[in-house]
Amino acid sequence: MDFLSKGLLTFLFLLQTIQASPDTKLFREYIGAEFKGVTFSDVPISPSVDFHFILSFAIDYTTSDSPSPTNGQFNVFWDTDNLSPSQISSIKNNHPNVKVALSLGGDSIGNGYAYFNPSSIDSWVDNAVSSLTSIINQYNLDGIDVDYEHFQSDPETFAECIGRLLKVLKNKGVISFASIAPFDDEEVQSHYLALWRKYGHLIDYVNFQFYAYDEGTTVSQFLSYFDTQRSNYGGGKILASFISDGSGGLSPNNGFFSACATLKREGKFHGIFIWSADDSMSNGFRYEKRSQAFLASAR
Template identity: 40%
Template structure:
């Protein structure tokens, strides 16, 4: 899984290496229930990913690579300099109805396969989060509008995501935990962090993650951490990368290396 389009840089799917024999999920950053000024729209989502990511480019990508799925990520950290918050809707059912309707339109327009949930700021208003988001995912899946749903917690948002997962884990396919925010930089500490997140969620759904040229563990140490996880009896179902935008500068080196690692891993189905 790889995030793409969040920085606004002009980026093309054509440049990104995609191996056969592996499920490759692109996660578009971001669809936001706010207007262009960051004002909340009560569940009415709009798209804010790079303008080069179009309906036609996604259609072409999927026709060339049947192993590709494309998801819309909801919210993210900020819109420009404005930090985005989960807010408690006054009418939860109206928020859910608006979200389902607006997301259906986006899904149909862009030929999307699923959603990634990436709300990152709660301000003690997370009581409605699990129900609202869980119901949106459930209803879109029940309508066959989406086939995959992921969540993207990090150290500071673990509790609301654990609540969401406990109540709606049956409709959540993967947990894209942002390990790079946990400030672990060695294989041993990464493994310990993975064990913690595996206990908090469902181990087979937790994907290790890597931030290109960013925070947390970097370079070969990441792959040693993956091997350490495997040596301790865990299967690695996949890896989440943040992000393709950053990888433009190094010719997608880690996309290639991570796919090769997964394809050559005896622990990967």
């Protein structure tokens, strides 16, 4: 074998190694949905990870006592007393590795579900682009997460509305990244998979809610679920996840980090996200510390 051939083989091997070893320092955490007084500075932040706070939630509903859909006119529903624009600027200035996103939708509003309920695709997109651009600029945000969980539209309408929204916001430089947060439910998956098929190239991370599986999930079950979702969202950066109150899925005490180590060895690991900082206050953020230590030590 001549020198050039050996060099080419070496290059291809290194390229395969790089492709099989994705950046695995990403840590993401939802914050602000439960109004428990948690602040950004309460949460431990390792300088060795890429840290994303995800504000929960911005919802296209009115802020009245009986909230109703607004067709893409988003309002802020997170704990703004403790998670304000000035506090965002402060945490980002003090921690250059921190970025902040907002999440759209969520499970509920008031005493009912928060539905995705557009009047039309064009009007919803126009309203969403305008209202979200205003919020993102006011709060100095970096990205968007999509966490609608209830729908009064078909999957294709959802895909067009969200896909066009992400495309416009990215093209205008309003956001630098986007994620989606599906879970294993037939209606939910039908909507997000329709979005993924047409606009997956605009989605940087899949915050799959593995904690929506049954409490007591085993390591082997978790790994099986993970592979299923890697297949569903082919080519996507699927993040491993848990809920900090232990109410579902594979918990840190039952082998979550062992499962992550396996995913890392297999070249499937892209990072960790937690729901949520609000719940983690009661345990002193022990799992945030452990997650970031794992990410910082991962090779």
